[in-house]
Amino acid sequence: MATIGSASLSAPAHPHAGLAKSLAGLRAFCRRFIAIAFHPYRPELHYMRGPGPAWRAKHPDDQA
Numbered sequence: 001m002a003t004i005g006s007a008s009l010s011a012p013a014h015p016h017a018g019l020a021k022s023l024a025g026l027r028a029f030c031r032r033f034i035a036i037a038f039h040p041y042r043p044e045l046h047y048m049r050g051p052g053p054a055w056r057a058k059h060p061d062d063q064a
Contacts, residue, residue: 051059
Protein backbone atom coordinates (compact mmCIF):
# COMPACT_ATOMS: atom_id res chain seq x y z
CA MET A 1 0.00 0.00 0.00
CA ALA A 2 1.40 3.38 -0.97
CA THR A 3 1.00 6.59 1.02
CA ILE A 4 0.93 10.05 -0.44
CA GLY A 5 2.70 12.78 1.47
CA SER A 6 3.20 16.47 0.98
CA ALA A 7 6.20 18.46 2.04
CA SER A 8 4.42 21.82 2.12
CA LEU A 9 1.51 22.93 4.25
CA SER A 10 -1.24 25.00 2.73
CA ALA A 11 -1.44 28.52 4.10
CA PRO A 12 -4.66 30.53 4.46
CA ALA A 13 -5.56 32.81 1.57
CA HIS A 14 -5.04 35.88 3.73
CA PRO A 15 -2.81 35.89 6.83
CA HIS A 16 -5.39 37.84 8.88
CA ALA A 17 -8.46 35.95 7.65
CA GLY A 18 -9.03 34.30 11.04
CA LEU A 19 -8.71 37.61 12.87
CA ALA A 20 -11.11 39.35 10.48
CA LYS A 21 -13.65 36.56 10.95
CA SER A 22 -13.35 36.82 14.74
CA LEU A 23 -13.77 40.59 14.65
CA ALA A 24 -16.82 40.27 12.40
CA GLY A 25 -18.36 37.84 14.89
CA LEU A 26 -17.57 40.16 17.81
CA ARG A 27 -19.03 43.13 15.94
CA ALA A 28 -22.25 41.19 15.17
CA PHE A 29 -22.53 40.15 18.83
CA CYS A 30 -22.09 43.75 20.01
CA ARG A 31 -24.74 45.00 17.59
CA ARG A 32 -27.24 42.37 18.74
CA PHE A 33 -26.43 43.05 22.41
CA ILE A 34 -26.90 46.80 22.08
CA ALA A 35 -30.12 46.37 20.09
CA ILE A 36 -31.57 44.12 22.79
CA ALA A 37 -30.16 45.87 25.88
CA PHE A 38 -31.14 49.38 24.83
CA HIS A 39 -34.40 48.63 23.05
CA PRO A 40 -36.63 51.69 23.44
CA TYR A 41 -39.90 49.84 24.15
CA ARG A 42 -40.30 48.75 27.76
CA PRO A 43 -43.76 47.29 28.36
CA GLU A 44 -43.49 47.54 32.15
CA LEU A 45 -43.45 51.34 31.80
CA HIS A 46 -46.77 51.28 29.93
CA TYR A 47 -48.56 48.83 32.21
CA MET A 48 -52.09 49.94 33.04
CA ARG A 49 -52.76 49.57 36.74
CA GLY A 50 -56.49 50.23 36.65
CA PRO A 51 -58.92 53.12 36.40
CA GLY A 52 -57.60 56.53 37.34
CA PRO A 53 -59.14 59.50 39.11
CA ALA A 54 -60.95 60.78 36.00
CA TRP A 55 -62.76 57.47 35.57
CA ARG A 56 -63.65 57.40 39.27
CA ALA A 57 -65.07 60.95 39.03
CA LYS A 58 -67.33 59.91 36.11
CA HIS A 59 -68.42 56.62 37.71
CA PRO A 60 -68.98 57.23 41.44
CA ASP A 61 -71.25 54.18 41.79
CA ASP A 62 -68.91 51.70 40.05
CA GLN A 63 -65.96 52.06 42.43
CA ALA A 64 -64.72 48.82 43.87
